Amino acid sequence: MQLTHLTQHRLFLPLLALTIILLANVLFSPEFFHLEFKDGRLYGSLVDVLNRSAPTALLAIGMALVIATGGIDLSVGAVIAISGAICANLLNSGFDALPLVIFAGLAAGLAAGTINGGLVSIFGIQPIVATLVLMVAGRGIAQLINSGQIITFQHEGFAAIGVGTALGLPMPVIIAVAIFLLVQILMRFTALGLFVEATGCNPTASHYAGLNVKAIKFSVYGISGLCAALAGMIITADIQGADANNAGLWLELDAILAVVLGGASLAGGRFSLPLTMIGVLIIQTMSTTIIMSGIEPKYNLLIKSLVIIVVLLLQSPTFRQQIRQLFGAGKAMQGDRV
Amino acid sequence: GESSQQAPASATEKNLVVGFSQVGSESSWRTSFSESVKAEAAKRGIELKFSDAQQKQENQIKAIRSFIAQGVDAIIVAPVVETGWKPVLTEAKRAGIPVVIVDRNMALEDDSLYLTRVASDFVEEGRKAARWLMEATEGKCDIVELQGTVGATAAIDRMAGFNEVIAEHENARIIRTQTGEFTRSKGKEVMEAFLKAEQSGKSICAVWAHNDEMAIGAALAIKEAGLDPGDDILIVSVDAVPDIFKAMADGDTNATVELSPHMGGPAFDAIEAHRQGKTDIPKLITIQGDVFTQATAAEEYAKRKQ
Amino acid sequence: MSERKTVLQLTGVCKRFKGVFAVNHVDLNVQEGEIHALLGENGAGKSTLIKVMTGVYSADSGRIELCGTAVSPQSPLDAQRHGISTVYQEVNLLPNLSVAHNLYLGREPRRFGCIQWRRLQKDAQALLRQFDLNIDVSESLSSYSIAIQQLVAIARAVDCSAKVLILDEPTASLDAKEVVVLFRILRSLRDKGVAILFVTHFLDQVYDLTDRITVLRNGEKVGTFNTAELPRPQLVAHMLGKELQSIEAEKTASRSDDTANTTLQVERLSTSQGLRDINFRAQAGDAVGLAGLLGSGRSEVCAALFGLAPLTEGQLSLRGNHYRPKSPADAIACGIALCPEDRKIEGIVHPLSVRENMILALQAKRGWWRPLPRHEQNQLAADATARLRIVCSDPEKPIGELSGGNQQKVILARWLMTHPNVLVLDEPTRGIDIGAHAEILQLIRQLCAEGMTLIVASSEIEELVAFSNKILVLRDKQLHTVIEADAISENAVLAAIAGSN
Amino acid sequence: MNRRYLPVAVTAVLFVALFIAGSLQFSGFASARVILNLFTDNAFLAITALGMTFVILSGGIDLSVGAVLAFSSVLCATLVENYGWHPLQAFPVVLLLGAVFGTTMGVLIHTYKLQPFIVTLAGMFFARGLATVLSEQSIAIEHPFFDAINNFGFSLPGRGWLSSATLVLIAVFAFGTWLAHFTRLGGYIYAIGGNSQSAVLLGVPMGMTTIAIYTLSSTLAALAGIVYSFYTASGYALTGIGLELDAIAAVVIGGTLISGGYGYVLGTLLGVMTMGLIQTWISFHGGLSSWWTKIFIGGLVLSFMIFQRWIAVGLHTRLQQK
Numbered sequence A: 001m002q003l004t005h006l007t008q009h010r011l012f013l014p015l016l017a018l019t020i021i022l023l024a025n026v027l028f029s030p031e032f033f034h035l036e037f038k039d040g041r042l043y044g045s046l047v048d049v050l051n052r053s054a055p056t057a058l059l060a061i062g063m064a065l066v067i068a069t070g071g072i073d074l075s076v077g078a079v080i081a082i083s084g085a086i087c088a089n090l091l092n093s094g095f096d097a098l099p100l101v102i103f104a105g106l107a108a109g110l111a112a113g114t115i116n117g118g119l120v121s122i123f124g125i126q127p128i129v130a131t132l133v134l135m136v137a138g139r140g141i142a143q144l145i146n147s148g149q150i151i152t153f154q155h156e157g158f159a160a161i162g163v164g165t166a167l168g169l170p171m172p173v174i175i176a177v178a179i180f181l182l183v184q185i186l187m188r189f190t191a192l193g194l195f196v197e198a199t200g201c202n203p204t205a206s207h208y209a210g211l212n213v214k215a216i217k218f219s220v221y222g223i224s225g226l227c228a229a230l231a232g233m234i235i236t237a238d239i240q241g242a243d244a245n246n247a248g249l250w251l252e253l254d255a256i257l258a259v260v261l262g263g264a265s266l267a268g269g270r271f272s273l274p275l276t277m278i279g280v281l282i283i284q285t286m287s288t289t290i291i292m293s294g295i296e297p298k299y300n301l302l303i304k305s306l307v308i309i310v311v312l313l314l315q316s317p318t319f320r321q322q323i324r325q326l327f328g329a330g331k332a333m334q335g336d337r338v
Numbered sequence B: 001g002e003s004s005q006q007a008p009a010s011a012t013e014k015n016l017v018v019g020f021s022q023v024g025s026e027s028s029w030r031t032s033f034s035e036s037v038k039a040e041a042a043k044r045g046i047e048l049k050f051s052d053a054q055q056k057q058e059n060q061i062k063a064i065r066s067f068i069a070q071g072v073d074a075i076i077v078a079p080v081v082e083t084g085w086k087p088v089l090t091e092a093k094r095a096g097i098p099v100v101i102v103d104r105n106m107a108l109e110d111d112s113l114y115l116t117r118v119a120s121d122f123v124e125e126g127r128k129a130a131r132w133l134m135e136a137t138e139g140k141c142d143i144v145e146l147q148g149t150v151g152a153t154a155a156i157d158r159m160a161g162f163n164e165v166i167a168e169h170e171n172a173r174i175i176r177t178q179t180g181e182f183t184r185s186k187g188k189e190v191m192e193a194f195l196k197a198e199q200s201g202k203s204i205c206a207v208w209a210h211n212d213e214m215a216i217g218a219a220l221a222i223k224e225a226g227l228d229p230g231d232d233i234l235i236v237s238v239d240a241v242p243d244i245f246k247a248m249a250d251g252d253t254n255a256t257v258e259l260s261p262h263m264g265g266p267a268f269d270a271i272e273a274h275r276q277g278k279t280d281i282p283k284l285i286t287i288q289g290d291v292f293t294q295a296t297a298a299e300e301y302a303k304r305k306q
Numbered sequence C: 001m002s003e004r005k006t007v008l009q010l011t012g013v014c015k016r017f018k019g020v021f022a023v024n025h026v027d028l029n030v031q032e033g034e035i036h037a038l039l040g041e042n043g044a045g046k047s048t049l050i051k052v053m054t055g056v057y058s059a060d061s062g063r064i065e066l067c068g069t070a071v072s073p074q075s076p077l078d079a080q081r082h083g084i085s086t087v088y089q090e091v092n093l094l095p096n097l098s099v100a101h102n103l104y105l106g107r108e109p110r111r112f113g114c115i116q117w118r119r120l121q122k123d124a125q126a127l128l129r130q131f132d133l134n135i136d137v138s139e140s141l142s143s144y145s146i147a148i149q150q151l152v153a154i155a156r157a158v159d160c161s162a163k164v165l166i167l168d169e170p171t172a173s174l175d176a177k178e179v180v181v182l183f184r185i186l187r188s189l190r191d192k193g194v195a196i197l198f199v200t201h202f203l204d205q206v207y208d209l210t211d212r213i214t215v216l217r218n219g220e221k222v223g224t225f226n227t228a229e230l231p232r233p234q235l236v237a238h239m240l241g242k243e244l245q246s247i248e249a250e251k252t253a254s255r256s257d258d259t260a261n262t263t264l265q266v267e268r269l270s271t272s273q274g275l276r277d278i279n280f281r282a283q284a285g286d287a288v289g290l291a292g293l294l295g296s297g298r299s300e301v302c303a304a305l306f307g308l309a310p311l312t313e314g315q316l317s318l319r320g321n322h323y324r325p326k327s328p329a330d331a332i333a334c335g336i337a338l339c340p341e342d343r344k345i346e347g348i349v350h351p352l353s354v355r356e357n358m359i360l361a362l363q364a365k366r367g368w369w370r371p372l373p374r375h376e377q378n379q380l381a382a383d384a385t386a387r388l389r390i391v392c393s394d395p396e397k398p399i400g401e402l403s404g405g406n407q408q409k410v411i412l413a414r415w416l417m418t419h420p421n422v423l424v425l426d427e428p429t430r431g432i433d434i435g436a437h438a439e440i441l442q443l444i445r446q447l448c449a450e451g452m453t454l455i456v457a458s459s460e461i462e463e464l465v466a467f468s469n470k471i472l473v474l475r476d477k478q479l480h481t482v483i484e485a486d487a488i489s490e491n492a493v494l495a496a497i498a499g500s501n
Numbered sequence D: 001m002n003r004r005y006l007p008v009a010v011t012a013v014l015f016v017a018l019f020i021a022g023s024l025q026f027s028g029f030a031s032a033r034v035i036l037n038l039f040t041d042n043a044f045l046a047i048t049a050l051g052m053t054f055v056i057l058s059g060g061i062d063l064s065v066g067a068v069l070a071f072s073s074v075l076c077a078t079l080v081e082n083y084g085w086h087p088l089q090a091f092p093v094v095l096l097l098g099a100v101f102g103t104t105m106g107v108l109i110h111t112y113k114l115q116p117f118i119v120t121l122a123g124m125f126f127a128r129g130l131a132t133v134l135s136e137q138s139i140a141i142e143h144p145f146f147d148a149i150n151n152f153g154f155s156l157p158g159r160g161w162l163s164s165a166t167l168v169l170i171a172v173f174a175f176g177t178w179l180a181h182f183t184r185l186g187g188y189i190y191a192i193g194g195n196s197q198s199a200v201l202l203g204v205p206m207g208m209t210t211i212a213i214y215t216l217s218s219t220l221a222a223l224a225g226i227v228y229s230f231y232t233a234s235g236y237a238l239t240g241i242g243l244e245l246d247a248i249a250a251v252v253i254g255g256t257l258i259s260g261g262y263g264y265v266l267g268t269l270l271g272v273m274t275m276g277l278i279q280t281w282i283s284f285h286g287g288l289s290s291w292w293t294k295i296f297i298g299g300l301v302l303s304f305m306i307f308q309r310w311i312a313v314g315l316h317t318r319l320q321q322k
């Protein structure tokens, strides 16, 4: 009874999938589970998984909200590049007070979000194209800021965003967790979550019920822009350089993938940030596992696609029922024979 | 119909018009390359039509065809990939426009399709990197490899050249290889994982990175793991972008093989020679890439930083 | 009657949702050439039973026989192939396709592998003309009002019907005129031998049209009766399981038209949607009815009051203050509420729960930063469920899983919670059962007594007459006549709607 | 004019405006050659975008097309070069595999109710992975048949050249128009995009239609791969990265709603041509750096979309008032 209760919990299947992928490492590389405490911080592959998940997690938090309103934000990868470029150039230009730099980066993200939000909610342009525009042009803007070069910088304080340690964990993990908690509280302890979901479920009816649908759509793109800017700073600080050409390239797809692995529908509606985080972890664990396993890189994509399909199928009620029937049928046949 | 025939006529009266189809702007090396060609054209008073293909061959082909439609005097192509150029170069030939291939090679059987190639040799770069490493370690080394993007010509050829030399040394082997996608971030991420998989890096003798960016990323990862890049683990890479000289000067990486971005000069030379009616233009102009090490890194950095 | 052939026979059909019976061992037989009414309260299981018959849901147990052979339709398409055609409760057509295409989707006339669009449109035009509907069939469906969409859905089903025609509340938003046309057509189909199953909450229509009646209650069958032999009170008793308290035909006392007491004043109202020059005034405790034909502009008046259609001219004032809402949020802030006509698109927010649907407008009024505490939400939901007698086992259930009538009540509850000064109801009793209908009328009276102002647009003149103390009759988007107080009677309204100036 | 044709008409008008602007600015722009180049250079994109149109009309999305194109070009090259097949033997195999791939995705989407975005994203990884495993190196195709087809075409005045790719494109679009607007399947596709629940209740065969849509899209992507292998006379695993986004953008620029149900095949062709025209304009200009190119493309697409909305909304209200 208790067990069935457990298996029916909505966190169960995604967690199961994550565990299975983690356990695959027992076969390939047992070092994966090695953890030690070194120089005041936890050290090991599991920590790396968390650390490398942080930017995607931040993107996915914003993306989850955008998707919940029935939109999509393809521009986050480009926003990463822009915020990184702005921060790096400021650091090199002498205006290197940390709060100022961080503020500038966030402002860039907010500006990007405002553009997206404006296009979607005021001009009524379809989200996928509206944000595609910034996805293309945004990377151009970042390259323009950097003149196509990688801008490196030396700044202990800013670098700490990417490589620092707090509470024995890498700083990016702390930042991602903090933002996660903040947004989760904002969504679940105020009425915002309800408004976002209602907007995604039925915008017309929500409008009739007195919600300011436009403002809600507008603000989720803003939040998404801010999250992306933060992710951009982490990525930039991590390599102590702003790579406008490659920072965050195709990361939007990972973020969307995470949100969907977390059970959200791209048509809008219900969303769950905890489940989205599990989705992020599944994706990153998969990447790290592939690197650790020593499989030839040309098989990376094949493995990734198969894992995704299996995880999705696991979550599909129809598939589970088919498996159960197969299983049940097997039992019945055995019974017949006896 | 009228206007399209006017274009070449008016162009000859004025200065030379050259179309340049560039791969994209995926790395800072590539950007330096574009800038160098533009600067060279400006110096010579050549009107350069620049087209960025955003890493897509189809865009390059479109650009070349539109250069033909515009009736430019010559076309320079830095191809994204070796194959697939025959149809469009045939068209250029029909239109009587000379084509110069720069950087990567093109697989063409018929060498009348182009005027000349100003080439860098990726396989040779791989060999040079390997030779340097084999010398530094006396042929005994467990190497981890950071590959470029899977399927990219530069990655495939550098790997082939490197492995060719390694094969001659029985105590040298590649113990791990994974793609770092030519980027700093991914290079760092992969190196982090390698370090953990190889007893905190104790069993790694050297990193062989297909470009400088990944090498810099790897150096960061090694430092964060508490080891000393350049000493505990050697790092060798290709490209010779300014940043790697800084890293070498700081003792973080060990060697790089230069891939010169200054290929515009020889290309324009060939075009101008062709216009003057010269016929003895060589079909291959090789750009030599040297190996740079920590020894000269500081002064090279000062020179290249601008 | 007994010698008639049975066309559709259900035996012991069960359907459970999450373990709860929606349909519980129901037997039903529908005969050739009869019109068979399927009646019951909201949530009795009528729509579910129909969906089982037509392959939308698969039955958990039981047998379905068509002309003596067992069938188990896997999908509506399958059911159509068996000769069963259906109009479902909510309008289920495709807003993006043209009216003509909706009528013939999947049955388009073809020649040489190409659809013949000309012929299709001509056929469509002809088909709709049978329903006295003369509209441009090449326009997309979404440009027509929900009532027209309803007619189109009926026309499609009627045109496909081979053996069995099932209609689930087809008359919910139709006017008397359209209903007459529909009945004429149904009778002629019956005479051709088609078996017709008909669901409605209008008992007049049941007695007018049907031959036999099957009553469901709580998913179980109460019995099948010959219409002619079943008196009305007894039918109601079967449906409700108890007698219906008779509602006194007491009229709201007529009041003096006291300008000082005016809650809502509308002057020369015109909108971009075509309303012209509407004037009226309502005071606290008034119930103003809006009557008119299809497309006469009733819904548009409601929309204009609620800030959904920009005014091109005219003035509104609310309790003496200038009032010009730009959006529903504005209107709500000023104390106006609108219970919209198209519940599927404008009302329910589907995967959200019943509780969330109820508190949505109230929460929107409070703003996102002042969330209603959960226990208060639960309390409000429980109160509303009790007050409106909503059949709903769990307020956390997605609203889409409620029966149509109960969804309507949830939306009504949503608006009552905001305690508006002016409550605008557009077809409030659409799809509401007879018991609840009486309750809602009572509720309207009660609200008026509490000092609320109600504006009610309805196609049911009878109900308008029952509670209004002022009826505005609209024609061609203009105010035609105002009938007040003692002058209000069904005949007067009918005459105003039909007659010339 | 019917209101539903409005977005397409607006796109057409804007396309013409853009063309006139280019012609006034650059000599050689207004020529038959530039116009016909648009067809030849974008044939493979147009063919994938056509498949994408059906997918988007049904309310779905197909992210795998770029990868399928790459896979089929590599497979073509491998079969012809490494196994010595005649191209005419290879093509049916390639198309068939494309179809099977699409069918599989369709089955996953329909049977297991998985979201198209994710299934086709996995499909994209899978097809690209398969192509890479088949051959990391690019493979040049040296076959007389390829040369013959590439040299086939009709000369038109103004130095125009009606290439074989253009002929294929025209045939495919004729087929697409017929399918979308003159067959039952076409009606079903619009129906699903309009409202899939209502479509079921109206008796639309969901499974068959969904599977047909994705099969069609993948098959067309495979066909585009073949056209692409002619265009470049080679096969390479890394071609067509991001092609799906170009195709989606073309479909949407052509006036099709991403949420499904509204749009026309002709609009997609106009969308592709508009994007091609923007590219042509940039190469004629020749003075934009890599980043300005991106910013410019983004800006132009944006103003295009805003114009489209603006004109469409304006005309719409004007029509309504009448």
Ligand SMILES: Nc1ncnc2c1ncn2[C@@H]1O[C@H](COP(=O)(O)OP(=O)(O)OP(=O)(O)O)[C@@H](O)[C@H]1O
Pocket (backbone or CB within 6 Å): C017, C018, C021, C022, C040, C041, C042, C043, C044, C045, C046, C047, C048, C049, C089, C391, C400, C401, C402, C403, C404, C405, C406, C431, C433
């Ligand atoms: N999809 C569903 N999931 C769960 N429960 C459902 C679903 N559809 C219907 N029900 C439940 O089944 C019962 C019967 O609903 P049904 O729609 O058949 O009622 P109805 O007789 O048509 O009522 P109405 O007159 O209001 O339309 C209701 O209690 C409803 O909540």
Ligand SMILES: Nc1ncnc2c1ncn2[C@@H]1O[C@H](COP(=O)(O)OP(=O)(O)OP(=O)(O)O)[C@@H](O)[C@H]1O
Pocket (backbone or CB within 6 Å): C134, C135, C143, C144, C145, C146, C147, C148, C173, C292, C293, C294, C295, C296, C297, C298, C299, C300, C301, C341, C459
């Ligand atoms: N008989 C008709 N012929 C043509 N168009 C109609 C007809 N009836 C309604 N319409 C269209 O439907 C739209 C909706 O009108 P509206 O909703 O105001 O009508 P209503 O009086 O509320 O009637 P109902 O709500 O019963 O449809 C109108 O703008 C009109 O264009």
Ligand SMILES: [Mg+2]
Pocket (backbone or CB within 6 Å): C046, C047, C048, C089, C168, C403, C404, C405
């Ligand atoms: Mg019902």
Ligand SMILES: [Mg+2]
Pocket (backbone or CB within 6 Å): C298, C299, C300, C341, C426, C457
């Ligand atoms: Mg109405």
